[in-house]
Amino acid sequence: xxxxxxxxxxxxxxxxxxxxxxxxxxxxxxxxxxxxxxxxxxxxxxxxxxxxxxxxxxxxxxxxxxxxxxxxxxxxxxxxxxxxxxxxxxxxxxxxxxxxxxxxxxxxxxxxxxxxxxxxxxxxxxxxxxxxxxxxxxxxxxxxxxxxxxxxxxxxxxxxxxxxxxxxxxxxxxxxxxxxxxxxxxxxxxxxxxxxxxxxxxxxxxxxxxxxxxxxxxxxxxxxxxxxxxxx
Numbered sequence: 001x002x003x004x005x006x007x008x009x010x011x012x013x014x015x016x017x018x019x020x021x022x023x024x025x026x027x028x029x030x031x032x033x034x035x036x037x038x039x040x041x042x043x044x045x046x047x048x049x050x051x052x053x054x055x056x057x058x059x060x061x062x063x064x065x066x067x068x069x070x071x072x073x074x075x076x077x078x079x080x081x082x083x084x085x086x087x088x089x090x091x092x093x094x095x096x097x098x099x100x101x102x103x104x105x106x107x108x109x110x111x112x113x114x115x116x117x118x119x120x121x122x123x124x125x126x127x128x129x130x131x132x133x134x135x136x137x138x139x140x141x142x143x144x145x146x147x148x149x150x151x152x153x154x155x156x157x158x159x160x161x162x163x164x165x166x167x168x169x170x171x172x173x174x175x176x177x178x179x180x181x182x183x184x185x186x187x188x189x190x191x192x193x194x195x196x197x198x199x200x201x202x203x204x205x206x207x208x209x210x211x212x213x214x215x216x217x218x219x220x221x222x223x224x225x226x227x228x229x230x231x232x
Contacts, residue, residue: 001029002095003073007063009037009228011081012046014189018079019050021086030091033070035063037227059227061156061164068150076150078165079142082191084113087184094144097181104149104176105169107139109185118190121202126185133180137173139165141188149176160217162225163208167217 004022008015015034022032034047035057047054055070057063064078075095098106109126112118129138143165153171156164169178193201208223 001031001073002075002077003068003071004030004032004077004079005035005064005067005071006032006079006081007035007037007057007060007067008039008043008047008081009057010039010041010043011228012039012042014082014084015043016046016050017084018081018086019046019052021084022091023050024088025086025091026089027091027095031072033067035067037063059158059161061158061160064164065155065158068147068155071147074147075144076147077142077144080188082189083110083142083186084189085187087186090183090186093183094181098144098179101179101181102177103179103181105137105139105143105145105172106179106181107137107143107169108181108183110141110188111185112190112193113187114190114193117198118193126180130180130182133178137169137178138180139169141165142186143169144181145172146176157217157219159219161221162218162223163212164217166212 006015006018019032032050032052034052034054036044036047036054037057037059044054053070055066057066068076094108107129111122111126125140132138149172152175156168160167172178204223208218211218
């Protein structure tokens with residue numbers, strides 16, 4: 001068995017789409033854990049309808065850690081609630097290559113349901129991760145990891161305010177093999193671009209990357225990242 005862990009906060013618009021995509025996979029040996037940070041919409045109701053295990057969450061790193069505490073699988077797949085499309089056979093291919101390559105932690109292609117510029121920007125990111133995977137570890141949005149590796153590095157750093165997935169992959173790669181698995185792309189929403197502005201958001205991502213390269217993990221509120229502010 002492996003465990004799919006999803007942190008949520010007011011995700012009624014997207015969670016059902018992701019859970020339906022998971023349900024379509026020709027793979028049965030899994031559980032889904034929703035770590036909810038206090039949703040006021042139908043998120044919990046939707047999760048229950050799909051048979052998910054529900055636990056209290058918090059900000060993304062907290063939700064992921066708390067979901068992992070409830071997980072029974074030997075592998076953890078952390079995903080964002082607004083991943084709206086999974087390719088056919090995605091889970092089978094992901095796990096097969098993960099084991100064949102003897103990986104401890106992995107990421108895979110993510111693309112936005114956006115315009116041509118979005119796809120170009122994400123292609124640069126995905127190609128970079130693929131080219132550098134033997135000596136650098138990058139994860140954005142989603143990450144697959146062995147339970148034992150997760151426990152060895154102490155999970156996600158809950159002090160980090162943005163980029164906790166990259167920090168997690170980097171630390172996990174120090175004690176295990178990292179790989180970028182070239183599945184057909186998972187599609188994610190562009191709601192942050194729509195809410196915060198495309199140029200502003202991309203510029204923020206660039207600044208975050210530069211900050212992490214120069215100073216390490218972001219543990220202050222300097223970038224004012226907010227977890228799910230889309231309903232306002």
